[in-house]
Every structure is written in structure tokens, then in C-alpha cells.
Amino acid sequence: MIIDAHIHCSGNERADDVLNAMDEAGVDVAVLLAPFLTDPFTLQDRDSLRAANEHLSRLIRPHQDRLVGFAVVNPLHHEAPDDLEESIERLGLRGLKLVPSGWYPYDDCAHRVYERAARLNIPILFHSGIFIDGRSGRFCRPTFYEAIRDHPGLRVTLAHLGWPWCDEANAVGLIDLINGVAPDDSQFRFDISFGPPPVYRRQVLEQAFSVLGASLLQFGSDRFLPCSGGHIRSAIDEVDVLLDELDVDAAGRARIMGGTAAAWLGLPAATSTLQTNIERAASC
Numbered sequence: 035m036i037i038d039a040h041i042h043c044s045g046n047e048r049a050d051d052v053l054n055a056m057d058e059a060g061v062d063v064a065v066l067l068a069p070f071l072t073d074p075f076t077l078q079d080r081d082s083l084r085a086a087n088e089h090l091s092r093l094i095r096p097h098q099d100r101l102v103g104f105a106v107v108n109p110l111h112h113e114a115p116d117d118l119e120e121s122i123e124r125l126g127l128r129g130l131k132l133v134p135s136g137w138y139p140y141d142d143c144a145h146r147v148y149e150r151a152a153r154l155n156i157p158i159l160f161h162s163g164i165f166i167d168g169r170s171g172r173f174c175r176p177t178f179y180e181a182i183r184d185h186p187g188l189r190v191t192l193a194h195l196g197w198p199w200c201d202e203a204n205a206v207g208l209i210d211l212i213n214g215v216a217p218d219d220s221q222f223r224f225d226i227s228f229g230p231p232p233v234y235r236r237q238v239l240e241q242a243f244s245v246l247g248a249s250l251l252q253f254g255s256d257r258f259l260p261c262s263g264g265h266i267r268s269a270i271d272e273v274d275v276l277l278d279e280l281d282v283d284a285a286g287r288a289r290i291m292g293g294t295a296a297a298w299l300g301l302p303a304a305t306s307t308l309q310t311n312i313e314r315a316a317s318c
Contacts, residue, residue, distance in 0.1 A: 040254025058263020091125035194229025217249035227256035
């Protein structure tokens with residue numbers, strides 16, 4: 035089973051095209067993020083974010099066995115916690131994407147959103163590391179996310195392995211492991227989507243795998259819809275090559291490509307199927 039835990043919507047995609055692309059790529063479940071990087075959607079405009087969440091709700095509602103919708107809010111908007119709750123309770127979205135830009139993950143406005151997310155029992159995907167569009171990445175250093183530990187029930191993922199602060203990201207993830215917390219109960223996991231440029235990718239993934247293990251790593255293509263299945267598949271193939279080079283076994287691959295995200299998202303059926311696949315692979 036493959037779960038792509040990081041796909042961006044633009045507002046121009048159609049559900050049938052998304053599902054066809056997933057089938058072509060061999061993706062079973064996808065986490066779709068409400069659009070906020072394409073016109074007319076913007077993080078600065080609360081109304082546009084509400085419209086983005088409405089769009090995503092319409093897209094995923096008939097297909098929630100395969101499409102998991104993540105809302106977008108901006109903690110700088112005073113109404114962000116209420117907008118989040120509306121997205122979950124009324125619109126049927128199942129998680130949250132947060133992008134620190136103009137606020138730090140430890141700011142009071144962020145804690146207000148975390149409190150509501152914890153009450154709603156939903157996962158959060160954070161951008162971490164630098165931005166490729168030239169915005170300042172100073173808000174997104176991995177250690178800043180330690181503020182999440184003030185909310186013990188939250189399950190979060192830091193995208194892009196925090197590049198270029200990958201050592202910080204590994205350190206944040208290691209704390210729970212050092213203290214004997216099972217990976218599925220850890221507050222932090224890390225997606226291996228685009229972040230490190232190609233020359234760094236093997237080194238970054240090797241270090242993350244050595245420090246955190248497969249159980250805290252998850253696949254995300256970081257592709258932008260609408261796109262072809264081949265475009266998504268190219269991200270999967272790139273990861274396959276790296277896992278071959280690192281000699282990651284079948285169980286580790288299954289965990290990275292689906293198991294970590296299944297547990298994070300709370301997909302019991304997916305987790306059960308995945309465990310069966312891991313057991314079969316181990317017996318071969």
C-alpha cells in the first residue's frame with residue numbers, strides 16, 4: 035500500500051482526474067491540502083482560505099476512502115481556531131496544514147490553533163525548512179516545533195526533513211524514541227518529500243533513517259494538482275532508488291511508503307492491510 039501524504043491542490047483539479055492520476059501512479063490513499071499557493075487563494079486572506087477549504091470538501095467528500103482532506107488556516111487570523119473547527123465538523127476535512135510565515139510555531143496565536151486541533155483529535159502537517167519561493171524560512175526551524183509538546187495529544191509531521199536543518203529535525207524526533215515512546219505514539223514524524231536538492235538527498239535520508247528509523251518517516255510527493263500519474267510516480271521511483279541504495283528491507287519500505295502515514299492518519303483498515311503486506315514480505 036502506498037499513501038502519498040503530501041499533495042497540493044490548486045483549485046483547478048477535478049476528483050476523477052485526481053483518482054485517475056493516483057491509479058496511474060499506484061497510490062492507494064492521498065492526503066490533499068486545501069489550495070493556498072495559487073490565485074485567488076492566499077494565506078493572508080482569511081476569506082480565500084475558507085473558500086479553499088470549501089473547494090477541498092467538495093472534491094474529497096464522495097471519495098473519503100481514498101482522499102483525505104487537510105484544511106488550511108492562518109493562525110494570524112483571530113478566527114483561525116473556529117475556521118479549523120468548521121472545516122472538520124461541517125466540511126468533513128480530517129487534518130490541518132500549517133505554514134509558519136509571519137508567525138513562529140511557539141507564538142500564542144499558534145498555540146490557540148494547536149489547542150483546537152488537539153480537541154478535535156486531528157493530525158497536523160507543518161512546512162519545515164526553507165521555502166523555494168524565496169520567502170524567509172526563519173519561522174520554520176525544526177526546534178521551534180518543540181512547542182507542540184505542550185499539547186501531548188497532537189500528532190504532527192514535519193515536511194521536507196527540515197532541510198537544511200536536518201540535524202535539528204532528527205534531534206526533535208529522537209526525543210520520544212530515547213524516552214521509550216512507541217513510534218506510533220510519538221508526537222513527531224517526518225515526510226521525505228522534496229526539500230533537500232538532489233546532491234543532498236541520499237545523505238539526508240540515510241541520516242534520518244539511521245537516527246529515526248523507518249517508523250518515523252513517511253512518503254509524500256509534494257506534487258501540485260492537476261498533474262499526471264506519471265509525475266507522482268516519478269517521486270515514488272526516486273524514493274525507490276534511494277531505498278535501494280540504502281538497502282532498506284521490505285518491512286522498512288512498507289512502513290515509509292504507507293505504514294507511518296496510516297498510523298498518523300488513524301486509518302485502521304489501511305494499517306491492518308499494511309501489516310499483512312509487511313508479514314508477507316518478511317516471509318519471502
